[in-house]
Amino acid sequence: MTGFTDLYTEGDTFLHRMDPRVKIAAVVLLSFLAFVLTELRYLIILLAFIFLLLLMARARLTKTVFALKFVLRLMLLIAILWPFFDRSGTPVIVSMGPINITEPAIWRGATSAVRVGCLAAVWYILMFTTSQRDLVLALVRMGLRFDYGLTVAITLRFFPTFVSIIDSITDAQKARGLEFERGNIVKRSRNYVAVLVPAIVTALRTSDALSLALQSRAYGARTDRTYVRELHMRATDYAALAIFVALLVVPLAARHVFSVSV
Amino acid sequence: MIPRPDSSSHDERIISVNGVKFSYDGCVPALAGVTLNLKRGEYVAIVGGNGSGKTTLAKMLNGLLKPASGTVTVRGKSTLDQSVAELARYVGYAFQNPDHQLFCSTVDDEVRFGPHNLGYKGDDLSKKVGRALETMRLTQLKDKPPLSLTLGQRRRISIASVIAMDSEVLIFDEPTTGLDTQETDDLMSSIEGLNREGRTIVLITHDMRLVAKHAKRVVVMSRGRIVLDTDPRGAFSDLDLLRASSMLPPPVVILAQRLKKYGLSGEALSPEELLYLVFRGKGGIR
Numbered sequence: 001m002t003g004f005t006d007l008y009t010e011g012d013t014f015l016h017r018m019d020p021r022v023k024i025a026a027v028v029l030l031s032f033l034a035f036v037l038t039e040l041r042y043l044i045i046l047l048a049f050i051f052l053l054l055l056m057a058r059a060r061l062t063k064t065v066f067a068l069k070f071v072l073r074l075m076l077l078i079a080i081l082w083p084f085f086d087r088s089g090t091p092v093i094v095s096m097g098p099i100n101i102t103e104p105a106i107w108r109g110a111t112s113a114v115r116v117g118c119l120a121a122v123w124y125i126l127m128f129t130t131s132q133r134d135l136v137l138a139l140v141r142m143g144l145r146f147d148y149g150l151t152v153a154i155t156l157r158f159f160p161t162f163v164s165i166i167d168s169i170t171d172a173q174k175a176r177g178l179e180f181e182r183g184n185i186v187k188r189s190r191n192y193v194a195v196l197v198p199a200i201v202t203a204l205r206t207s208d209a210l211s212l213a214l215q216s217r218a219y220g221a222r223t224d225r226t227y228v229r230e231l232h233m234r235a236t237d238y239a240a241l242a243i244f245v246a247l248l249v250v251p252l253a254a255r256h257v258f259s260v261s262v
Numbered sequence: 263m264i265p266r267p268d269s270s271s272h273d274e275r276i277i278s279v280n281g282v283k284f285s286y287d288g289c290v291p292a293l294a295g296v297t298l299n300l301k302r303g304e305y306v307a308i309v310g311g312n313g314s315g316k317t318t319l320a321k322m323l324n325g326l327l328k329p330a331s332g333t334v335t336v337r338g339k340s341t342l343d344q345s346v347a348e349l350a351r352y353v354g355y356a357f358q359n360p361d362h363q364l365f366c367s368t369v370d371d372e373v374r375f376g377p378h379n380l381g382y383k384g385d386d387l388s389k390k391v392g393r394a395l396e397t398m399r400l401t402q403l404k405d406k407p408p409l410s411l412t413l414g415q416r417r418r419i420s421i422a423s424v425i426a427m428d429s430e431v432l433i434f435d436e437p438t439t440g441l442d443t444q445e446t447d448d449l450m451s452s453i454e455g456l457n458r459e460g461r462t463i464v465l466i467t468h469d470m471r472l473v474a475k476h477a478k479r480v481v482v483m484s485r486g487r488i489v490l491d492t493d494p495r496g497a498f499s500d501l502d503l504l505r506a507s508s509m510l511p512p513p514v515v516i517l518a519q520r521l522k523k524y525g526l527s528g529e530a531l532s533p534e535e536l537l538y539l540v541f542r543g544k545g546g547i548r
Contacts, residue, residue, distance in 0.1 A: 165362065171326050172363040174346040175355040176423060177379030194375075197365035201409060205361065 007067070007127040009059045015129040016057070019237040020138035023126045026244045033248045034118040040107065042251070042262055043114040050121045059128040067124045074120055075113040082109025132156045133229075141231050154210070162203065169198045274301045276431060276462055277323055277353070282332035284318060292318040294486035295332070300431065305463045307473040307494075310483035311508030316466045319483065320433050323464065324353040336431075351380055354429040358436045360413070360420035369411075369419055370395070370404040376427040394426035397452055414445040421449070431462040438469060450476055471512045474498070474531040482507055495529055 010016075015023070030050065037043050054064060082105060089104030126135070132153060140149040173194045174180075180191050254260040277300040284293040293315050300306060300323075308316045321327040322334050325341040325348075334341045336352055354376075357363060366372040370391065377390045395401045398418040403411065408419050417437065425432060434453065438446045450472060457463045465477060473480055473494055480497035482490035484507035490497055498504070498511035501519070510516070518530035518539065530536035 168357070168359070169362045171321070171346075172355075172357040175324055175326065175350055175357070176363065176376040177347045177350040177427065178375075179345065179347045179379070194363075194365050198362055201364075202361050 007059070007063055007124065008131050009057075009063060009128055011058050011129065013056055013058055013129065014236070015053065015125065017236075018129070018240055019231055019233050020126075020130045020134045021142055021231065021233070022237045022241045022244075023130055024138055024142070025241060027122050027126050029244045029248045030122045031119055033251065034115050034122070036248065036251055036255075037115075037262055038111070039262055040111045040114065043111060043118060047114055047118050047121065050118060050125065053125050054121065054128065057125065057128045059124075063128070067121070067128075071117050071121045075117040078116055079109045079113040082106075082112055137227070137229060137231060146225055158206070161206075162199075165202055166195065166199055169195050169202075172198075274303075275299050276302050276337060278333075278335045279319070279322060280333045280335075282319075282322060282329040282334060284322070284327060284330050286318075291486045293322070293329075296322075296486070296488055297332075298481065298488060298491070300462055300464070302430065302462055303457070303460050305457045305465070305476065305478045306481060307465045307467060307477035307479070308481045308483060309467060309470070309473060309497075309507075309509060314483040314507065315486040316483050317435060318486075320355070320435060320464060320466055323431070323433060324355045325349040326355070347379065350376070350427055350429065352429050353431045353433065354424040354427050355433045356421045356424045356435065356437060358439060360416040361409075363420055363423070364408040364416060367407055368405050369400055369408050369422075372408050372419055373400070373404075373423045373426045376423050380427055390426050390428050394422040397425060397455065398422040399448070399452075414441050417441065417445075418449070421452075425456060429461075431464065432456060433464040433466070435466045436468070437465070438467070438472065446472075468509075470498075470509065470515075474512050474515060482509070484508075494531055498531070499529060 030046070033046060034043065037046060054067070059067075083101045084099065086105040086108055087100045087102065089102040092100060092102050093106070094101040130138075136149045136153040136156075139152065140146055144152075170180075173191075178191055178194055180188065182188075183191070251262045255262050277298075279296055279298040282293050282296045283291060285291045296315070296319060298319070308319060310316050318327060322329060322341070323336070325334075325336075325344055325346045328334075328342055336344070336349055341349060364372055366375060373391050373394050374387065377387055382390060392401075395404055398421055400415075400418055400422055403415065408416060411419070417440075421434070421437065432453075437449060437453070441449065453463060453465070454476060465472070467473060477494055480490070480492060480494050481488055482497055482504070489507060490500060490503060498515045499519075501511070501516075504510060511519075512531075514530060514533050514536055518526060518528075518536050521536075521540075526539055528539055530539055
């Protein structure tokens with residue numbers, strides 16, 4: 001778990017070099033595209049395209065496998081469960097008591113599974129290739145207030161720390177004879193109080209110390225902030241942005257102007 | 263380090279670590295083949311630089327970590343077959359940061375938590391809690407909320423909550439971090455007392471003065487291996503090895519070693535010993 005809290009992998013692929021704002025735009029545009037497309041085959045092409053980009057990001061294999069597993073499990077779950085709840089259409093394949101499975105429902109389930117797969121996988125393009133620092137910088141440059149940007153940065157930065165604190169607290173309570181898996185649900189949830197209370201207290205103490213550290217380094221002394229790193233859109237960034245926009249516009253035009261089913 | 267074969271005291275052996283290897287990420291070994299036997303009533307200090315494997319080894323002893331290869335046995339039974347909670351009955355582990363375990367609304371409840379989990383009840387439970395509170399000088403504070411107390415007091419509570427479980431082996435991970443001299447002395451003398459009762463003490467520390475003063479056996483770790491396993495005197499005499507493991511003996515030990523050039527005979531672990539060596543045969547200290 002701890003190893004995957006930061007998905008970013010250092011690298012020098014075109015995706016790493018791409019302006020983070022373009023990557024954020026790409027995630028948004030491709031997500032819209034996943035909703036625009038209704039034909040299963042086009043959604044599969046979109047999913048394949050997203051995975052192609054992921055491959056080109058050259059993330060470490062363990063991370064890619066982790067990401068893939070998550071997306072595939074999610075897709076499988078949707079594909080399997082969908083026909084049980086969507087009972088409309090003919091022909092009916094199975095009809096046993098409350099279970100009524102139809103062929104169109106199976107197709108709709110598959111379509112939704114691939115769509116959700118696209119929506120989940122598209123984030124990895126951004127997360128694999130953009131450092132947290134760049135991500136926050138991009139958000140601030142796109143109009144987010146710096147305070148909020150910093151909050152996002154701190155949250156991301158402290159997430160792994162917090163995970164390891166929780167591990168350590170769990171170990172400490174186990175060493176005091178606490179068995180998390182024992183007892184009924186009430187007893188079990190009470191066991192977690194022994195982890196949650198120290199975790200919250202430690203988090204509060206940490207944030208208190210952090211705010212002092214920020215103030216003692218003159219945080220907020222200037223309202224007109226300057227930045228060590230600046231973002232610059234280059235020609236390739238504009239080209240990439242144009243391609244991502246086109247990817248969304250072309251199917252929309254195909255449907256509404258040329259009445260092609262996509 | 264090759265363990266000394268000692269069949270006569272085999273029954274006294276409470277924890278055996280045999281050729282244990284372990285890695286957190288599957289690449290860098292945290293333990294690269296460690297063998298260590300702990301006998302009942304020992305006072306062992308595990309020392310070594312940061313990342314040398316001290317804490318990993320300690321977590322093996324109470325089953326928080328299980329060996330990837332090799333075996334760890336507590337009272338003759340492998341830790342693989344026992345949960346941490348079961349092992350807590352025999353091996354207590356006081357964590358470095360008290361804030362990682364305190365969650366109750368009174369000190370008394372906090373100390374009660376461990377022995378209660380182990381199934382102690384009634385008078386037996388109250389007696390164990392009372393004794394732990396007394397040992398850590400917390401009886402006065404027993405109705406106070408732990409989180410409002412000072413770091414030194416919180417550390418004492420976390421230690422009391424471990425010793426209340428009445429386990430034979432007690433592991434202390436850097437128990438003196440952040441304590442002042444007085445608090446350190448008080449804590450260390452409480453730990454001495456527990457050792458005198460016959461409990462096995464495992465002290466993980468960076469503080470060589472504590473080692474010189476209290477430990478009877480020193481295990482020096484470096485890069486996941488035990489590089490030395492001897493008494494403090496022996497450990498401190500190997501300066502090169504200590505330096506290679508990013509440690510130094512206490513100043514008084516170094517001073518005594520330097521004074522050898524000027525005719526001092528023998529080594530000193532404490533100021534008293536040094537004074538004795540210097541003034542021996544001169545009619546004592548004036």
